[in-house]
Amino acid sequence: MATNIELNEALLTKAMKLGGMRTKKEAVNEALAEYVRHREQLKITEMFGKIEFDEAFDYKEQRKVR
Secondary structure, three states: OOOOOOOOHHHHHHHHHHHOOOOHHHHHHHHHHHHHHHHHHHHHHOOOOOOOOOOOOOHHHHHHHO
16 A cells, blocks of 8 residues: 655664664554554553452463363
């Protein structure tokens, strides 16, 4: 999909250098993927303290079932 957007050239150049990307497209796609991963991780942290932990659960025994 072709999209025209105006990017901060200095920031894009720095990102390409840091990430070892050869093209602007690579840099933008990597940045978007990293942004999505980060946002998904933030959602996971919202669950902290909301899930009950069963101290009696034996995960090693559970692995044997397979």
